[in-house]
Amino acid sequence: MNQLFFLSLFLLGFIGMLLNRNLIKLIIGFEIMEASVLLWFISFTNQGGNPPIYLLDKPGMVLNDPLPQALALTAIVIAASNIALFLTLVIELSRYHKASDVDKIKGLRD
């Protein structure tokens, strides 16, 4: 059931990316895809334990897997810098094309 939710989120993001012809909305769709993957990753590895921080006064606690969280953190930062770059390019593009409809910008075709 859980998987179904994240899968539908992923596909929703994908559909949003493909149907929207606005560049900004396109990247929002992509963000939704990315977020769904990360959410799935984190939630799947959550075994109902505590956050992976060792407390000195409570030894022997069950901790969640810390690795996916570290990986997700890295992936988020990477995605964030990618998107910053993308938005920069969109800003630059607006110097040349007032519309942001991808199909009306001829240069994006070929």
Place this chain on the structure above:
Amino acid sequence: MIVGNYFSLEPPFIFLTLWGIFLTCLSFLAVPVFAPLKKKTFALLYLGFAGGISLVFLSESWLFLVIGWEIITLTTAFMVSQSHRKLGQQYFFLQFVGECLFLYTVILAQTTGYQKVGVISEVWLQNLFIVGVGLKSAIFGLHFWLPPVHSQASPPVSAILSGLTVKIGFVLLWRIIPQENAFLLGLGLIMAIYGGIQALLATDYKVLLAYSTISQLGYIALGIGIGSPLARAGSILHLVAHSLAKSTLFIGSGLWEKAHHTRNIYQFQNSWGKNPLNALATTIGFLSLAGIAPFAGYAGKHLIKLEAEGNLWLLILIQLISFLSVLYSLRFLWWGLFKNRSNFTLQKEVQKSNLSFQLLIATFILLILGIWPSTFSALLGIETDGLFLWSFQKILSNLIPLVTGGLLLFWLGGLSVRPKKAPSLDFLFQGTYTCCYRISRRCFQLLDSEKWIKEGLGGGILLLSQKIYRIVFTSFSNQLLLIPILLFLLLLLARIK
């Protein structure tokens, strides 16, 4: 993984290599006369050519064979483009197409299990090889490029193109086809007859020479196709003789063009007076081509005829072919050299040309080849004891076509034909192209018609690729749409077991 770089050092190949280098030098000596400004470039190119020739003839590995042949193509293409750049490009393109055919055949042979260049016993592979070398060696059907290229290139280049380059394929066929091959036999017959008739009808001297090359190549193919040891010996002997004769004739053709300021054989005036040595060389060259007895071409043709004696139809056809070659040789000799001999005076300025030395050598060797063919056949490693002995019958068989040919020509008035337009590759490309265009126009009315003619040969592919480009490169969102489609396809494919 490393291809063994083997070289075969057997007598025929060593002799052929030396012979090739000799001919290359011979035609290089003519360069200063025809292209005095580009001597250094030509020297480099001829050097490369000689290297390629030795690589091709000596190598026993397919890789080196292909490399050698491709070096030859490259150097000759550069030589041709020194005088005609566009022709050079077209020549290179055609040769490269031939190269691709040949490469594929070679790869097939190698994967079939023939790691070395040598006898191939599968007939289908032999036939594939015939097609594979077809374009490079002008086998009938793929010969269309030869007359325009050989007639338009500058004389020393034509000399090695016609004398050596087209022969490489036949040497290769000679190496790989051990027995009879009906396909090659048939092709050889057609080539010889077709080339002979075209040469008979030609009015341009160099075109005549080019067509006679096709005809003589047909003879060589015939000999390989018959396949008995003597016929094979005959064909390789004829190959050697023809290469020298044709080189001489092509170099001479340049001198004639300088002397007469035309290549139309009807307008040759007082040839003996203008350059007697060249006239002598041309005469002997043509007599060699015709296969008249004491000249070079005789030995090979004689051997092939000997082998054909068992088969009546074949013999008749071969006799017909020899008669054709006698006929066109005599025709040229009549029009070009003997018709206007009335005012025989030596003109100094043309006589001074530097080529006398090498023309003399060529004539001399042609004579030796004709009179003592057994020395050359021994060099080639062929046993021919007693086959070249003179007899009354042989002399008669030589005289009969000579005399009848002469009478026939006399009766026909020297067989004067209306001069034709010189063949050119442009014309050929356009011709095929228009033909294809007409057919395609009937099939697809909707294709944009005007562009086709404008763009030349590549137009069809160009238009096709433009259409595909426009279909594939639609809008950006459609391009992105392909990602889920492929994802879906792959997921589905993984399901199908």
Place this chain on the structure above:
Amino acid sequence: MRLSFLLPLLIVLPLLTAFLIPLIDILAIALRKILVIISISLELVFSLSLLFYFSPLGKEKLPISYYLGGWEPPLGISLSLNHLGLIFSMLVSVSLFLITLYSLEYIEHHEGKYYVLLFVVLGAMQGVVLTNDLFNLYVFIELLTVASTPLVAFDRTSSAIEAGIKYIVYGLLGGLFFFIGIVLIYLSLGTLSLAEIALSFSSLPIPFQETVLIFFIISLTIKLGIFPFHFWLAKAHSSAPAPISALLSGVMLKLYLCVFLRLFWVVLDFPLMEASWLKSFVLYLALGSSLLGHLFAFQEEDLKRLLAFSSVGHIGIIVAVLLVNTPEALYGGMLHIINHLIMKSALFLDSGYFLQFTKSHLIKDLKGVFHYNRYLFASFVIVVLAMIGIPPLNGFFSKWYMLLAFVEEGIHLGGIVVILGSLLAIPYYFRVISYGISPCEEKPVVSLSQDPPPASLMIFTILALVVLTVVTGIFYFCLNPILDGAVQELLPLQIYPPFPGGS
């Protein structure tokens, strides 16, 4: 083992340089050039010393590995070098060395940021080649994307910005699919080390394995520009400045081929791919992509787009021939990787030299442009001949081995595509050449500057690449020991040669 400290150094040195350049820009701009040259030369020296020690002539044996932070592979990240990595590391160092030298004279604005990004790209490339950890690989691939996007859009013209957008959208999607593959692998196997994945991947249920394969295939076909995803390639490669085009088309695509080789042959289950339809599907897709690439190049009127589409053609054929998966095929494919790198870099750099005299890149506007420098024009012709596959230049030998591999396995379509590719290449390159040398009455109409600028480094770079073209052609068998080692590592039914202590 003594030399294994070079592995992290190969990655860290360019990154250090990249970090230092902004600082130097603020302190003393004049020092920047010196820093760039020293750093790139050091990188080359490190790489060459690796080659010297670990080539079959050298004393020591591959593979070697280095544990970052001292943690052994399941715990931490390790770097490792095998024959495949050695080849690609060498290629990256040498080509980046030449490209950097070329850029020193080519790039005229924002040089500081340009070199920062270039060195980040260099570090990321070395990282992709050397790393032995799946997630680390992903980080470096993303680093490549992030650092190369601004380089693609470096000219900031309309088409460059559009190219950047297209490039980054496809790059993001490719990265996302790669990440999904990593997530699937981690969730099922609980490890990220390539060697460990290689050992236990085939124990997973088959539909799951296939899903993972499919996600990686999609990701890498996007990154490689195989047919349905080739859209970004021509745009990006043609709009970037010339050295960056050479970098993208010559080096970066080869790098993704390295990832492709390592992932599918070594880490994931190649026999499974062979058993299902996936392999032949991707093979024929790549073949079709190759043919289409050449056809597109044939109709193209912009010189740089022509070169880029020709890259599509060549990458397609390389992928196809690698997927044939016989020793000859792998050998031929890797030989062509090396050769195409040299040739395409040379062509892009060469065209970059000539195109700086013109405003437009359209072929018909290039009339007489080759008269600016006859030697470079001759080099252009030589490289074109190599591209077509004329012996004894290097393109011929890879063509020969690829043909041999295709025909031996009975994939005649592949052989025909190889042949057609080189046949189609003749007219489209010759069109460029005949326009370029056609005599023009006045100097080129579109010329910006009448006198060619002094560009000795640019010329040196191009000539070096041309010399490499000829040398790797005639002495191609000198590469055999390393290539054979790499082929041995990739051969099927051979589990990844275990990294020492790796599993």
Place this chain on the structure above:
Amino acid sequence: MKIFLLLVLFSGIGFLLIDNLRFLSNSGFSLGAATHYYVTQGFEQTGALNLVSSILYDFRAFDSLGESTVIFAAVSGIVSLLSRKTLPVSSHGLSIIVKRIFGILTPFLFVSGIYLILHGHLSPGGGFQGGVILGTISIVFCIVYGSSFDYTRYSPQSKTILEVSGALLFLAMGIIGIFLEGFFLANWFSSPERLGKLLTPGSIFGINLGVGIKIGAGLSIIFYSIIQKRIEGK
């Protein structure tokens, strides 16, 4: 038309994916060998209580190096793409009330950012998170006090120097590791016997600091690059 195509495609993809990945939900997730080690012995080995931090900056510190280089590259790229003859947008900021309130709040923001960075190895947080908070301070300055406020006080050069020095600090930590422990990015100076104190984890502390500075400066540079308004003709 396109919608229908997409619906069909995606229902197909969804169905096939669920079917293929059923194995995962059936078997559930279990810790791998590496993560088992992290969970049981990670804190003793590294001296960091926050296991995520210990993974990010010790076990897999190389990933973090790559990641901060990603940000570095993005900053360089954005600056190179957007740099022009620019003037800051002439905005005068919000009302005096907001300005005063943020005048009071900003030090607390700063402290919380620094806290997150310095305590990254002990509690939730770390270099990235703290750095982002530091970055937001400069964004808040822009919004509240007008765009020229921050721009005139802290020149882009000083931010660049901060960013680069953060990155260099990261590298320096790694390189010192070579000399002290023999491996690049090795955790030197860690003292597990004093677990739970501020300076226990050795290089993790330094790397956290470097990343924090770097991210803060980098985000601020990105923001100011993007909001710059282009004045035509200058």
